[in-house]
Amino acid sequence: MLFYKLYKDADGRKVGFVQGNEACVEAALLAGMRFFAGYPITPSSEIAAVSAEKLPMLGGRFIQMEDEISSMGAIIGGSMTGKKTMTATSGPGFSLKQENLGYAIINEVPCVIVNVQRGGPSTGLPTQIAQADVMQARWGTHGDHPIIAISPASVSQVVTSTIRAFNLAEKYRTPVILLMDETLGHMREKIVLPREDEIELIDRKQTEDTPEEFKPFATKHGDVPLFAPYGKGYRYNITGLIHDEAGFPTTKTDEVVSLLDRLHSKINDNLDDIVEVCEFQTEDADTLLVSFGSATRSCISAMEKGRAEGKKIGVLQLLTVWPFAEKQIVKLTEKIKNVFVVEMNMGQIIGEVSRCSHRDAVVTGINKYNGIYITPQEILEKVKESR
Amino acid sequence: MKSAIHDYLRPKKKFPHVWCPGCGHGIILASIVRAIEAAGKNRDEVVVVSGIGCSSRAPVYVDFSSIHSTHGRALTFATGVKVANPKLTVIVISGDGDGMAIGGNHFIHACRRNIDLTMIVFNNNIYGMTGGQASPTMPQGDYASTAPFGTLERPFDVCKLANASGANFVARGVVTSPIPLEKHIKKGIEKKGFSVIDVAETCPTIYNFFNKTGNPLKMMKDLKAKAIPVQKANTMTEEELKGKIVTGVFADRYYPDFTTSYDKIIMDSAKRSMKDEESI
Numbered sequence: 140m141l142f143y144k145l146y147k148d149a150d151g152r153k154v155g156f157v158q159g160n161e162a163c164v165e166a167a168l169l170a171g172m173r174f175f176a177g178y179p180i181t182p183s184s185e186i187a188a189v190s191a192e193k194l195p196m197l198g199g200r201f202i203q204m205e206d207e208i209s210s211m212g213a214i215i216g217g218s219m220t221g222k223k224t225m226t227a228t229s230g231p232g233f234s235l236k237q238e239n240l241g242y243a244i245i246n247e248v249p250c251v252i253v254n255v256q257r258g259g260p261s262t263g264l265p266t267q268i269a270q271a272d273v274m275q276a277r278w279g280t281h282g283d284h285p286i287i288a289i290s291p292a293s294v295s296q297v298v299t300s301t302i303r304a305f306n307l308a309e310k311y312r313t314p315v316i317l318l319m320d321e322t323l324g325h326m327r328e329k330i331v332l333p334r335e336d337e338i339e340l341i342d343r344k345q346t347e348d349t350p351e352e353f354k355p356f357a358t359k360h361g362d363v364p365l366f367a368p369y370g371k372g373y374r375y376n377i378t379g380l381i382h383d384e385a386g387f388p389t390t391k392t393d394e395v396v397s398l399l400d401r402l403h404s405k406i407n408d409n410l411d412d413i414v415e416v417c418e419f420q421t422e423d424a425d426t427l428l429v430s431f432g433s434a435t436r437s438c439i440s441a442m443e444k445g446r447a448e449g450k451k452i453g454v455l456q457l458l459t460v461w462p463f464a465e466k467q468i469v470k471l472t473e474k475i476k477n478v479f480v481v482e483m484n485m486g487q488i489i490g491e492v493s494r495c496s497h498r499d500a501v502v503t504g505i506n507k508y509n510g511i512y513i514t515p516q517e518i519l520e521k522v523k524e525s526r
Numbered sequence: 527m528k529s530a531i532h533d534y535l536r537p538k539k540k541f542p543h544v545w546c547p548g549c550g551h552g553i554i555l556a557s558i559v560r561a562i563e564a565a566g567k568n569r570d571e572v573v574v575v576s577g578i579g580c581s582s583r584a585p586v587y588v589d590f591s592s593i594h595s596t597h598g599r600a601l602t603f604a605t606g607v608k609v610a611n612p613k614l615t616v617i618v619i620s621g622d623g624d625g626m627a628i629g630g631n632h633f634i635h636a637c638r639r640n641i642d643l644t645m646i647v648f649n650n651n652i653y654g655m656t657g658g659q660a661s662p663t664m665p666q667g668d669y670a671s672t673a674p675f676g677t678l679e680r681p682f683d684v685c686k687l688a689n690a691s692g693a694n695f696v697a698r699g700v701v702t703s704p705i706p707l708e709k710h711i712k713k714g715i716e717k718k719g720f721s722v723i724d725v726a727e728t729c730p731t732i733y734n735f736f737n738k739t740g741n742p743l744k745m746m747k748d749l750k751a752k753a754i755p756v757q758k759a760n761t762m763t764e765e766e767l768k769g770k771i772v773t774g775v776f777a778d779r780y781y782p783d784f785t786t787s788y789d790k791i792i793m794d795s796a797k798r799s800m801k802d803e804e805s806i
């Protein structure tokens with residue numbers, strides 16, 4: 140059952156007043172998602188429910204799995220047939236997905252994992268907001284690995300970010316994490332969905348080699364190998380073991396190093412394409428609020444209120460949380476030395492901000508982790524206090 | 527003599543294989559390959575999925591699309607492949623540890639869901655790859671590195687579990703009788719819905735190390751002597767059945783499978799969505 144309705148506006152765009160979770164599915168369908176596997180967990184469950192309802196309308200398929208481990212396995216298997224696949228969860232389920240997330244990374248399987256964050260650790264605060272999985276998104280699965288994580292701040296941004304998550308997953312052949320949070324998942328805002336002709340969609344590049352020539356992890360076309368869907372005559376192996384270009388297990392030291400290096404370089408050599416930030420009134424600012432996800436909203440209000448009182452506040456939203464916006468922080472802290480990192484956890488992304496900031500910059504955390512959304516007043520008070 | 531298996535071995539690939547001399551895994555793999563061929567499947571449309579273990583290395587050696595997945599999760603990857611593209615024939619290879627311990631929950635749910643996969647359990651009653659820990663199918667009292675005083679726990683009967691959980695086809699073969707084994711696997715592949723073929727086999731390296739079961743040949747002979755067909759077993763008392771391995775077909779049903787049922791939802795939804803679009 141759907142709890143929202145979309146209407147067409149004069150320009151033929153679908154509009155609606157919808158939850159972040161609902162918007163996520165609408166955008167995923169526009170991006171080409173045709174398979175979803177998931178397991179219910181608050182505050183993400185609407186994503187599964189809407190997917191169950193809508194996917195078959197487009198000839199896609201939904202499955203409710205027995206847990207989050209199996210959901211993650213299923214979207215990897217589904218993606219190997221060439222479909223765009225997604226799963227959605229929250230903290231406890233995100234923990235369960237980690238082993239198979241690593242499998243998707245090492246086998247370069249495009250897929251999107253939504254984590255609608257809630258308070259933790261453990262069962263934590265099931266129905267309340269937190270942004271405390273940001274480091275888990277980075278390092279949750281074991282071993283050296285790169286990751287892409289995107290964190291939208293409004294329901295409209297959920298739409299653009301979800302489409303972008305699929306595009307990045309396809310372009311770089313990697314899992315992409317869409318890091319939402321309870322507030323964003325459940326709040327309703329107006330969205331205007333782009334028409335199909337207005338969206339740029341990226342599909343993983345398919346091989347033109349013959350099955351005999353084809354190697355699933357060949358580097359001859361660059362760092363991102365070309366894809367062949369299972370079932371189309373390309374019979375190859377994938378494995379979670381370190382593998383050679385043909386997809387077979389190897390322990391040869393040069394092959395080990397070249398796989399790990401390439402997995403990293405395909406992301407790290409393309410930071411300008413992958414890392415996206417939004418700057419708000421940073422040009423003349425002497426105080427910078429760095430944030431991500433829904434906490435950004437209160438930062439922008441705090442900025443507006445502060446500016447009305449003559450305080451030159453600017454905001455930096457890390458729309459791409461991982462890889463980290465190192466270059467942008469370096470540049471901004473060359474001129475802005477008063478930096479606050481606003482996050483709804485006990486201080487996670489602040490470590491990254493401090494690491495990248497100019498040595499004269501003073502970096503202070505503004506943190507809230509009691510399950511209640513942070514207000515602009517709270518941010519502004521902290522900014523004033525530390526002056 | 528060149529047989530089907532030679533035709534399906536991956537050319538130029540990572541041979542020699544990892545298995546010990548006398549291990550049962552190779553015989554089961556050959557039976558699977560012959561069964562796929564006998565079922566008349568186009569090899570381009572077959573995907574073989576395994577977990578982690580000595581047995582789960584099997585797909586790496588044969589020329590199909592293959593997923594050597596994570597420990598215990600073969601069924602989850604396979605479910606994704608099948609649901610995303612129901613036209614593919616999906617075969618799952620799993621060890622007794624892989625499929626019944628860490629993957630046990632996926633196993634009963636695949637049975638319940640009756641998804642059209644064929645799962646072959648390489649059942650050597652032990653964790654071979656990790657050096658001989660007790661597995662969920664190890665007979666009570668047998669020894670393992672983690673059961674130095676004999677296992678206290680009772681074993682799962684893979685077929686009873688599958689039968690009770692709703693799989694459409696359930697059978698047990700023995701590695702010492704590859705022809706009936708191949709027939710069971712072929713039947714499983716042809717069957718719509720979830721099929722389980724449990725295969726009793728031997729791990730002469732590790733099982734023998736902890737249980738002094740003898741050399742590979744002796745282990746095979748002992749295994750063969752323990753196997754009795756289900757028809758005969760039905761006439762025997764529980765006492766007589768102790769230590770025996772019952773073989774044959776335990777379930778052969780025709781319940782609708784997951785992806786066929788889902789196709790009906792797609793048909794209905796397509797009609798409904800057209801109506802919705804009009805009302806926008």
Ligand SMILES: Cc1ncc(C[n+]2csc(CCOP(=O)(O)OP(=O)(O)O)c2C)c(N)n1
Nearest residue numbers: 578579580581597621622623624653654655
């Ligand atoms: C999550 C996880 N836990 C544990 C392991 C270690 N491990 C690898 S294989 C294996 C047991 C395999 O036993 P079985 O499935 O019976 O296969 P066999 O080697 O006997 O053929 C274990 C515990 C692992 N790879 N991953």
Ligand code: SF4
Nearest residue numbers: 545546549580654729
């Ligand atoms: S350890 Fe046992 S199961 Fe593993 S390859 Fe050797 S004989 Fe086979």
Ligand SMILES: [Mg+2]
Nearest residue numbers: 621622652654
């Ligand atoms: Mg075993």
